[in-house]
Amino acid sequence: MMTENLNTIKKKLKELNKKFRNKNYTYFVPKEWIGWQEKVGDKDEDNKNGIRVNPFKYFMSSIEEIEKISSMSLEAKSSGFESENLILSLLSDLSFNHSSLGGGVSVDEYPFNFRGSFLKAISVLPYLYSIGIKTIILEPVNLTSLVNWDMNGVKGVSPYAIRNPYKLDENLDEVILELDLETQYEAFVEAVHCLNMNVIQEFVFRSGSIDSEIALDHPDWFYWIKSTTRLRPIDSDSNSKYGSPIFKKREINEIEENIALGKYDNLPQPDEKYQSMFTATPVKTARVENKIYGMLNADKANNKKTNECTLPQAFELNNIGTSEILIEDRTYYKLYDNPDYNYLSFDTIRYYNSELKKIDNIQADLWEFLAGVPAYHRKRFGIDGMVFTDGNLIPTELFNQIINGSKSKKEDFIILSNSEESICDNQFEKYDGYYVGIEANQEKGSIISNKMAPKFGKLTGIHKII
Numbered sequence: 001m002m003t004e005n006l007n008t009i010k011k012k013l014k015e016l017n018k019k020f021r022n023k024n025y026t027y028f029v030p031k032e033w034i035g036w037q038e039k040v041g042d043k044d045e046d047n048k049n050g051i052r053v054n055p056f057k058y059f060m061s062s063i064e065e066i067e068k069i070s071s072m073s074l075e076a077k078s079s080g081f082e083s084e085n086l087i088l089s090l091l092s093d094l095s096f097n098h099s100s101l102g103g104g105v106s107v108d109e110y111p112f113n114f115r116g117s118f119l120k121a122i123s124v125l126p127y128l129y130s131i132g133i134k135t136i137i138l139e140p141v142n143l144t145s146l147v148n149w150d151m152n153g154v155k156g157v158s159p160y161a162i163r164n165p166y167k168l169d170e171n172l173d174e175v176i177l178e179l180d181l182e183t184q185y186e187a188f189v190e191a192v193h194c195l196n197m198n199v200i201q202e203f204v205f206r207s208g209s210i211d212s213e214i215a216l217d218h219p220d221w222f223y224w225i226k227s228t229t230r231l232r233p234i235d236s237d238s239n240s241k242y243g244s245p246i247f248k249k250r251e252i253n254e255i256e257e258n259i260a261l262g263k264y265d266n267l268p269q270p271d272e273k274y275q276s277m278f279t280a281t282p283v284k285t286a287r288v289e290n291k292i293y294g295m296l297n298a299d300k301a302n303n304k305k306t307n308e309c310t311l312p313q314a315f316e317l318n319n320i321g322t323s324e325i326l327i328e329d330r331t332y333y334k335l336y337d338n339p340d341y342n343y344l345s346f347d348t349i350r351y352y353n354s355e356l357k358k359i360d361n362i363q364a365d366l367w368e369f370l371a372g373v374p375a376y377h378r379k380r381f382g383i384d385g386m387v388f389t390d391g392n393l394i395p396t397e398l399f400n401q402i403i404n405g406s407k408s409k410k411e412d413f414i415i416l417s418n419s420e421e422s423i424c425d426n427q428f429e430k431y432d433g434y435y436v437g438i439e440a441n442q443e444k445g446s447i448i449s450n451k452m453a454p455k456f457g458k459l460t461g462i463h464k465i466i
Contacts (some may be wrong), residue, residue: 005187015057027055049236062123071192085134090118111176118184119174135198143167145209161209161329200385221366227308244315244324245270252321264351279309336361374406384416
């Protein structure tokens with residue numbers, strides 16, 4: 001079994017342990033992470049959930065334990081997808097205050113990652129193996145937005161706001177290793193395979209980050225609005241400011257009735273005032289701090305009111321007729337290009353109008369770009385499967401293109417969705433399963449009772465790390 005990158009990390013840890021032997025870094029880990037080790041550190045009374053360890057020896061011992069288990073006669077890795085013994089969102093669960101921020105140490109000075117990292121994910125694999133985990137499902141691991149989204153008063157970086165789906169998220173780096181992210185991710189996948197587990201990665205196809213690198217080179221793949229457009233407060237119902245489109249009561253009833261019948265053609269369009277906020281594709285783009293701007297006419301003076309545009313913030317369309325919260329760090333891809341549908345609404349990003357879906361309107365280069373993302377990760381890092389984020393909202397033709405590319409030369413590549421609802425008539429026989437409704441058991445510290453498609457039975461044994 002290939003462990004070249006895992007060996008690289010192990011060698012690097014040995015070098016760092018020698019280099020910093022007099023540094024004596026304070027590093028705590030949750031006791032669950034090292035339950036398989038007899039003696040690795042001392043309990044600290046000021047951190048009842050943590051055990052202090054030598055970080056380099058801790059990570060090395062984890063890799064050595066993986067190697068030890070791998071050398072034994074392991075049960076052969078099953079082909080296909082099993083509906084039991086999975087863990088979801090592993091990397092998010094690895095956030096921990098390893099330093100306890102004591103001793104005058106600042107976050108900026110501390111050399112270890114407080115968030116999830118590929119190295120920390122490697123270190124908990126012996127624990128996951130000991131409790132019978134067979135499949136690890138990762139949230140998106142791609143390059144994320146530089147914009148911190150304020151959700152319910154809490155600012156943070158979302159793994160779903162992706163700046164570039166072909167690059168890895170810098171937040172997952174253990175900088176002290178001085179190794180590229182690709183090596184660290186490959187090492188993690190190698191370690192998972194050493195234990196005969198599967199690793200499945202979640203992907204986002206409908207949206208990019210509001211500061212997307214892709215928009216700079218391919219502005220035609222996105223919607224644009226006038227840069228002078230003001231954002232609508234959540235308690236407003238006016239289409240004179242940007243937000244989710246507001247409809248009249250009669251239009252709301254019409255939309256609801258047609259959606260209930262599965263009739264997505266001729267849904268009421270937003271009024272002219274709302275549509276007039278959107279612009280044509282800019283001829284020139286630039287990044288200014290953490291925002292992308294476009295110029296509609298390169299020959300004109302840079303008049304903000306008439307010539308400058310920017311990417312519109314995304315929003316959900318769950319509640320018809322009410323103003324939805326703007327998602328500050330995301331924007332939607334323009335999957336179809338038709339000047340009569342140059343706006344964001346029910347019939348352009350959720351329930352696709354058949355007029356819009358005509359083959360001549362398909363953004364073929366964009367679709368090829370998106371469909372290639374899982375296949376790239378499969379070939380580059382060796383992942384065993386993928387999860388569609390909002391797979392039910394992806395046009396069927398794009399959905400099939402993604403699956404066909406992902407399974408090319410690897411028919412056992414696992415396909416999952418995080419939704420059981422089919423809006424776009426997706427072919428669910430192509431899924432190996434889907435999951436919804438995570439229920440946390442605080443007493444046991446585990447996630448249990450997920451729902452699966454009937455032919456797969458009930459999904460059980462989904463554990464949290466802490």
